[in-house]
Structures are given as structure tokens and as C-alpha cells.
Amino acid sequence: MHTYRSHTCADLNKDNVGETVRLSGWVHRVRDHGGILFIDLRDHFGVTQVLCDPDSPVFAEVEKVRSEWCIRIDGTVKARDEGLVNPKIPTGEVEVFVRDIEVLGKSDELPLMVFGDQEYPEETRLRYRYLDLRREKLQRNMTMRSDVVSSIRRRMWDKGFREYQTPIITASSPEGARDFLVPSRLHPGKFYALPQAPQQFKQLIMVSGFDKYFQIAPCFRDEDPRADRSPTDFYQLDMEMSFVTQQDVFDTISPVIAGVFEEFGGGKKVDAPAEWAQISYRDAALWYGTDKPDLRNPIKMQVVSEHFAGSGFAIFAKLLEQDGTEIRAIPAPTGGSRKFCDRMNAFAQKEGLPGMGYIFWREGADGMEAAGPLAKNIGPERTEAIRQQLGLGVGDAAFFLGGKPASFQRVAGKARDVIGEELNLTDKDRFAFAWIVDFPIYEQDEETGKIDFEHNPFSMPQGGMDALNGDPLKVLGFQYDLACNGYELVSGAIRNHKPEIMYKAFEIAGYGADEVNKRFGGMVNAFKYGAPPHGGCAAGIDRIVMLLAEEQNIREVIMFPMNQRAEDLMMDAPSEPTAEQLMELNLRVIPQE
Numbered sequence: 374m375h376t377y378r379s380h381t382c383a384d385l386n387k388d389n390v391g392e393t394v395r396l397s398g399w400v401h402r403v404r405d406h407g408g409i410l411f412i413d414l415r416d417h418f419g420v421t422q423v424l425c426d427p428d429s430p431v432f433a434e435v436e437k438v439r440s441e442w443c444i445r446i447d448g449t450v451k452a453r454d455e456g457l458v459n460p461k462i463p464t465g466e467v468e469v470f471v472r473d474i475e476v477l478g479k480s481d482e483l484p485l486m487v488f489g490d491q492e493y494p495e496e497t498r499l500r501y502r503y504l505d506l507r508r509e510k511l512q513r514n515m516t517m518r519s520d521v522v523s524s525i526r527r528r529m530w531d532k533g534f535r536e537y538q539t540p541i542i543t544a545s546s547p548e549g550a551r552d553f554l555v556p557s558r559l560h561p562g563k564f565y566a567l568p569q570a571p572q573q574f575k576q577l578i579m580v581s582g583f584d585k586y587f588q589i590a591p592c593f594r595d596e597d598p599r600a601d602r603s604p605t606d607f608y609q610l611d612m613e614m615s616f617v618t619q620q621d622v623f624d625t626i627s628p629v630i631a632g633v634f635e636e637f638g639g640g641k642k643v644d645a646p647a648e649w650a651q652i653s654y655r656d657a658a659l660w661y662g663t664d665k666p667d668l669r670n671p672i673k674m675q676v677v678s679e680h681f682a683g684s685g686f687a688i689f690a691k692l693l694e695q696d697g698t699e700i701r702a703i704p705a706p707t708g709g710s711r712k713f714c715d716r717m718n719a720f721a722q723k724e725g726l727p728g729m730g731y732i733f734w735r736e737g738a739d740g741m742e743a744a745g746p747l748a749k750n751i752g753p754e755r756t757e758a759i760r761q762q763l764g765l766g767v768g769d770a771a772f773f774l775g776g777k778p779a780s781f782q783r784v785a786g787k788a789r790d791v792i793g794e795e796l797n798l799t800d801k802d803r804f805a806f807a808w809i810v811d812f813p814i815y816e817q818d819e820e821t822g823k824i825d826f827e828h829n830p831f832s833m834p835q836g837g838m839d840a841l842n843g844d845p846l847k848v849l850g851f852q853y854d855l856a857c858n859g860y861e862l863v864s865g866a867i868r869n870h871k872p873e874i875m876y877k878a879f880e881i882a883g884y885g886a887d888e889v890n891k892r893f894g895g896m897v898n899a900f901k902y903g904a905p906p907h908g909g910c911a912a913g914i915d916r917i918v919m920l921l922a923e924e925q926n927i928r929e930v931i932m933f934p935m936n937q938r939a940e941d942l943m944m945d946a947p948s949e950p951t952a953e954q955l956m957e958l959n960l961r962v963i964p965q966e
Contacts, residue, residue: 377445377477383419385464389450394469396421397445397477399507400438402488410435412471413488414446417512421464423448425471434474441487441504443478446471495928500942502933514930517637518918522589524636525610525914528629534587534612539574541591542566546573546892551595553605561959567593567606570911572831573896575613576868579907580899587612589914595939600926601860601916604939613909619851619867622908623651623808626863630855630912634804637921642803649855653811657856658778659701662786664812667859668805670793674785677702677773680759686730686750692775700775701785704763705792708770709733713795714745717772720791724784726774732756733770741767790859804857804920811835812852815845815881825882828852832866833908834878841877851908862917865910872900 377397385394398416405411409426412435423446425435438444448469459465484500485493487507498505505511526536545552545566552566568574570592578586590611598604610629614622627646634643650668657664660673678700681689692698708714714731721729730747743756763771772788774781793799814834816827824845832850834840840848855863869875875897879889889897918930928934935941955961 374447381418382414382416382421383463385421385450385467385469387452387466390452390467392450393447393472394450395445395447396423396469398443399487400440400442400444402440403438411468412438414444415507419464420462422453422459422468423471424468429471431471431474434476435471438474438476439480441480441483441507442476443480445475445477447473495936496942499928499934499936502943506932511929514918514922514924515932517922518914518930518932521633521637521918521921522608522914524633525629526589528632529587529610529612532585532625532629534585535583536588537578537583537586538588539568539571539578539590541568543568543574544895553593553595556958556960558958569594570609571611573893575611575909576831576870576896576907577899579613579615580902580904584615585613586909590911598935598937598939601919603915603927603931603934604937605935608914610912610914611909612911613907615905615907617867617906617908619810619853619908622865622867622910623649623853626855626865626910626912627806630806630862630917633917634857634921638804639921639923642800644804644806646806650807651810652807654809654813655811657807657809658782662782662784662789663859664809664854665856665859665861666786666807666809667790667793667799668807668856669801669803669858670790670799672704672706672789672793672798674701674703674789675763676700677759677762680755680762681751681773681775684751684755686747689730689773689775695777697777698775699778700773701778701781702759702763703772703774703785703789703792704765705770705772705796706765706798707768707796708792709735709768710770711744714770714772716795717788717792720788721774721784724787726781726784729788730773731770732759732773734760734765734767736767747773806855806857809854809856810852811849812854813846814848814850814852814878817846823883829864829866830878830882831868831875833869834874837871838874838877841874841881845881853910855910855912858920860916860920861913862920863910863912865908867906867908870900870904870906872897875900 374395379395382396382398396414398414401413401415401420403410403412409424412423413420414423425432448471450467450469453466453468485497485504487504542555542565550569552569555565555567557563557565571588571590575586588611590609591606592609593606596602596604612626627649631643631646654664657666662674676699678693681700682693684690689700714733718728718731732743732745732748734741734743748756759771765771774785812828814826814828814832815824817824828850829852832852835849835851851867853865854861869878876886876889915927915930919927922930924930
């Protein structure tokens, strides 16, 4: 018999009754039923109930074991009595009578229990992550993550892609976040950087004549943490293709993403890629208040400025006299009660706005009537025009926000999500995808008037050089994101592969040719030697698994995550270097005052 096990803790069933078996695993829990000891023995694969009574030659040894001790047992498989069968586990029809036991590893008193669903502070969970990972939910999440990556790889190979690895130690290349710098021992005073993404290398692979590339790539960014973002490192499906248009990229990656969600989505509806909407960045901002909309919620915001211009509601009327302002309405079907409207108004105040105006429609003495402070101020004609524009009726409501869109858009988008949730308008049994396209390349600082890149500077401008000779704020890029259920899953672009267009694009943002050569010299030089048109994208592995596992925090699907302060409490990182290490690297740490 094998040294540690003849079967896993998920293998045994009625066909094994009478056999002598060997199992190894962890003591999930111990129950004493009047002198008979029952142990739920757990390994990665499942749980088997083992039992021991005073007739066993090792009863005294079994009495000593405690939760999370790692043990090996030999025993005889027995059928459970019919009334004691546990249909919830594969081994629920049998149990093993213990005839021998070996303690493979004792456990100290546990800082957190593996059995059960108790909640523990995040600090405790991360400090003892190896115990946290023994819990059923995290075992399930990590297994799913591995299976998702495997599925993605198979699907990419099936589409004619090959996986190539790009460097982990490279040059600093600002791409929207802070670099992690690595000091060079051989070149004192100089630093490498961990790549924020394989962006430049994958483009160079295309210049090198390879037609398709993908990689499950580690990426490193020194970012502030969020619930849906790791503060240090993450993994992405990175891909690039030569001689392609934007639609070619969509047609390639969409079936891969859809297939993964169909395979691991637990039966939730996944729209066919041909049905995925393509929404311009400006329309997404207008309709949903975000460039990563949750389309499970059918609500679309609309501009209703004309109904408030010169109206009796002075706050909005005066706002509209200023340049660049507008009034937006958030329709709320079935939200037509004063209680709900007051609750949403309080929500806006918690988000830092003065409030949120509203109108709701109800049955009145002479038919349908509009109610609420706004209705009284603007009168029945304007109120009716708003109702008709929004397609609302009795029992419905609408909420209003005004000013420059940048000042209220985020809250409006959040309010739309809350309304959809509270009124049960959001379809929870669905993954809803949409491509967000036509991103503006430039933005203007309102205070200084300076033009700078709003999005990826490596994107090909729509219209090429001709577009760059016009108003920069009207220049759109061949850049795109894929949104799903309120999260950005994929981001990519058709690349700017022509040096003259790249120099011009950076010149508009205030970067001269010397600066471009200094920052991106390797890539720009390569483009001077017959670069093909190319494009691609990257899909966030962690975020995909977070959605599939129905988790709200990305740390629940990462094996060894950092905490909110980018600290590894288990390994005590970051840590202070020794004096010898600093001397070898020609570095000195200056204490902060």
C-alpha cells in the first residue's frame, strides 16, 4: 500500500465496502458521540467520515487528535445506516473504521477556524493565509482560477495563437501607473522596472514578424488598492495580432471570453458575442455615467436640459446659463413613491452632492398627476414633456442632477446602479457584455488649458495624421474596453505603428521628439523598419475569476494577496534591506522626517 494513501477523501463509495484503505488529510472536525469518536477527514478533494470506538487498537491515540492535525489512518470501509447517509458529499454512503493512525503534523491552537463560515478580520486571514486557503470557499475559488486559465490557454491555441514570454526585468515605461523599480548592482545609480504590462514587447513581437501572440502575463503596478484591483501585481490574458482591424480583435477575443463565462458561469445567461453592443465612450458616459456600464440594468439616463431652461426651478435654470452645463434625468420605473424618492435624495447627499431632484407620477383625482417639489416648480406642461421623453407612467419616477457633467457623472452612474438594485430591475442571472469604443485621445486641463493624453497614447488616432491636424479634443482613438456587469474586463487598441504619427501625437500633448525617443526609443526605432498594422488587448484574469466566483473583493480569488496597504503580512514584505545589501547596490536610505 502507498505510504500515505490508497484513496483520496472523495473517492470512497458503497463499492468499496469491506476494503482496507489508507487515507491522509486534515482533521476537519471531531465529534464525540458517547464514547464513539467521529472525525471528518478532509483533503483537497473532499471529506470522508472516519470513526473509532474503544474496540479499535488505536482508540487512545485517536482521542488525542484536534482540529487541523494532519493524520494518516488505515481502516475498513463500512456502509452507513440508511438513516445516516449524507447525500451532500460523494462519500456520504460510507464511513471508515480506524484500525491504525499516524500523526503526520500536529497543529498549534488555531488563530482562525477552517471548519464553518465564521468571519475573521482581513489582517488575521492574510497573516495566516495558508490556513485561510484550507477553507472550502477559497479551495473552490483557487481551483476555478486554475481551470479558467487552462481554458483560456486552450481556446487561444485553438484560434492559432502561440504563447511567448516577455521580460520581467525591463526599462521603466510610464503607462498610467507607478513603476516598481529594481536597482542594478552592475550599473550603480541605474534602475530596471517591473513591467506594468508587456505592451511594448508584444508590439515588438509583431514588428518581428510573428502574426499572433498571447501570454498569461504577470503585470506590476504600484497602485492604490481597490476592491476590484490588486495594489501590486496581477495577471492578464495579453494578446496581439498583425494586419487586423478593431473588429477583427473583437471577433477573435469575444468567443474566448464568452466561452469561459459559459463554462464557469454556473448556468447564468451569456449573450452571444454577435449581440454585444458597441457603445461610444461619450454615449456610455451620458447613458450610464461610466465607461464600464452594468447593462443588466436597463435604465438609460437622458439629457433633459430643454425642459428646465427658463423654468420656475431657479437652481437648474441658472445652472443652464453657464457654458458646459446640462441637466440629466435618471428614469426609475416602479420607483414612484415619496419614500423611495426621499431615500435616493439622501443617497446623493451622502455622496457629497446637495441632493437629487425628483418627480414621481401617481393616480390623481383627474387621472395621472406629477408629484414632488420639481413638478410644482416647473409646471404641468414641462413635467408632461419630461414624462413622455423618458417613457414613464403611473408608479414611476425620475431623478435629476445638473451642472458640468464631470461634477456629477460619477454619482449619477452610482445612483443608476442603486436604483436598478433597489427596484429589482437588474437581472442578476446574466453576464451582460458591451464594447466601449471611440475613446478620446486627448483631454484639456480646465485650469491650465494644457492638452494631455486622456487615454492610451499608443492608440492609432481615427483618421491618422489628418485627424491630428484638427482640434485635438475631437480626436478619437481606435481604443476599446469590454465591460461586463459594471467591471472593465478587457482593454485594448489598434496601435499607432507609424513613427511620424506617433511623434505628432506626442507633440500635441507637449512631448518633443527627444522625449519620445528617450521614453520609447526601442519601440519607435523598431517602427522605422517596416512595422505592420497591429492591435490587441488584455483581459484581467483576476477580475474575470472574481465575477465567475461571485466575489465582491478581488483578494478572494488571489492565492497570496497583499492587504489594503500593499503589505504581505504573512511574509513580512516589504522589509528593510540589510546594510550589506544596500552597500552592494550602492544605495542609501534617507529616513523620512
